[in-house]
Amino acid sequence: MDACSAVEKELDRVVTKFTGIRDHAIKVFDLAFSDVENIRQIFLDDPEAKLTENQVEIIKTVLNRTKSKLQGISSDHRELHGTVSKVGKVIDRNFVSDFSATTRTDFLQDKSNVELLNKIIAQHYYRQGMDDVAQELLSESELPQSISQEIFESERSYATIYKIWEAILARNLEPALDWVSQYSNELKSKNSSLEFKLHRLVFMQILSRGVEAQGEAISYARKNFSNLIDRFEKEIQNLMGTLIYLPVGIENSPYKHLTSQDMWTEASYIFLKDACNTHGINKDSPLSIVVNAGCTALPALLSIKQVMLSRKVLGVWKQRDELPIDIELDAEYRYHSIFACPILRQQTFEDNPPMKLACGHVISRNAWSQLSHGPMLKCPYCPLEQSPDEAKYIYF
Numbered sequence: 272m273d274a275c276s277a278v279e280k281e282l283d284r285v286v287t288k289f290t291g292i293r294d295h296a297i298k299v300f301d302l303a304f305s306d307v308e309n310i311r312q313i314f315l316d317d318p319e320a321k322l323t324e325n326q327v328e329i330i331k332t333v334l335n336r337t338k339s340k341l342q343g344i345s346s347d348h349r350e351l352h353g354t355v356s357k358v359g360k361v362i363d364r365n366f367v368s369d370f371s372a373t374t375r376t377d378f379l380q381d382k383s384n385v386e387l388l389n390k391i392i393a394q395h396y397y398r399q400g401m402d403d404v405a406q407e408l409l410s411e412s413e414l415p416q417s418i419s420q421e422i423f424e425s426e427r428s429y430a431t432i433y434k435i436w437e438a439i440l441a442r443n444l445e446p447a448l449d450w451v452s453q454y455s456n457e458l459k460s461k462n463s464s465l466e467f468k469l470h471r472l473v474f475m476q477i478l479s480r481g482v483e484a485q486g487e488a489i490s491y492a493r494k495n496f497s498n499l500i501d502r503f504e505k506e507i508q509n510l511m512g513t514l515i516y517l518p519v520g521i522e523n524s525p526y527k528h529l530t531s532q533d534m535w536t537e538a539s540y541i542f543l544k545d546a547c548n549t550h551g552i553n554k555d556s557p558l559s560i561v562v563n564a565g566c567t568a569l570p571a572l573l574s575i576k577q578v579m580l581s582r583k584v585l586g587v588w589k590q591r592d593e594l595p596i597d598i599e600l601d602a603e604y605r606y607h608s609i610f611a612c613p614i615l616r617q618q619t620f621e622d623n624p625p626m627k628l629a630c631g632h633v634i635s636r637n638a639w640s641q642l643s644h645g646p647m648l649k650c651p652y653c654p655l656e657q658s659p660d661e662a663k664y665i666y667f
């Protein structure tokens with residue numbers, strides 16, 4: 272953030288300077304134009320007349336003045352270059368361009384990793400609706416046909432959701448309402464507000480046609496809100512309240528928020544979330560998740576650049592796929608439970624899984640092997656003496 276404000280400060284300087292030069296130049300040009308116009312007027316008044324000495328003097332003065340002013344402008348302009356190039360220097364000074372400490376290019380020497388990377392990029396393109404780019408990438412990257420097909424299939428349901436989402440934003444609610452009626456049981460079990468929010472939009476859409484649409488709006492409400500009244504009583508009352516303001520226009524009433532664009536944005540977001548959830552797919556593509564999570568992790572990793580480059584850390588990183596520091600990610604980027612060993616304070620991973628002792632306490636396998644002495648293991652918590660063989664692996 273500091274880096275951004277430093278660059279912004281420099282940019283402000285350029286803009287101020289530029290505005291100053293521009294305002295000054297406009298004044299100079301105006302003056303030059305009016306001088307030239309005056310001279311032109313002399314000729315227009317009497318095309319046959321010869322110039323008097325005085326007039327010749329005026330023309331000379333005007334030409335000299337204009338020339339020197341224009342030179343002034345061009346030197347101002349040259350000076351501006353210095354200020355502009357300073358912005359570049361500030362960017363270089365404040366932003367990191369070398370990320371080698373935080374990257375592992377050896378990852379891309381592994382064929383399966385390259386496949387994975389191509390796969391998630393293709394998935395991202397499918398999600399953006401750029402099917403042709405995704406297919407081109409898949410064919411150029413020579414992924415096996417079975418994998419390409421698998422990606423295509425998995426993204427097809429997302430593509431359908433995406434199209435409906437786009438339709439909502441374009442204020443066409445029909446596809447979304449069709450979808451809702453198809454999955455109404457699933458939505459009800461998740462206590463979703465989507466159905467109500469979509470019907471509310473239709474109701475407001477009808478009312479936007481004015482007083483003459485009142486009857487239609489009321490019959491729409493009778494038909495579609497009756498089974499939603501238990502959960503959305505207050506909201507439905509509000510909707511009925513809008514009817515009183517129809518003659519003056521709902522935009523001029525306390526209910527004007529119901530006509531705002533936010534209602535559409537909110538409904539489209541809820542649709543995307545609920546539909547993805549119902550189909551068991553993530554609403555974000557793997558690529559965007561990785562990029563966003565990476566952006567959260569980068570500043571912390573760059574601040575310990577020297578540590579990251581040390582051999583010890585490289586070893587840990589390569590062997591365990593584990594970063595040397597904890598990175599706090601937002602809840603939306605957490606996909607599975609994690610377990611940290613209470614003895615060794617390490618997060619468990621495939622080669623060092625959590626183990627449940629006979630007494631019920633859970634520790635990591637590394638801790639378990641350090642605490643096991645022959646046939647005996649003393650739990651560091653209870654402290655029950657037991658056989659190490661009684662411990663069981665725990666899978667999350």
Ligand SMILES: [Zn+2]
Pocket residue numbers: 628630631632650651652653654655
């Ligand atoms: Zn115990």
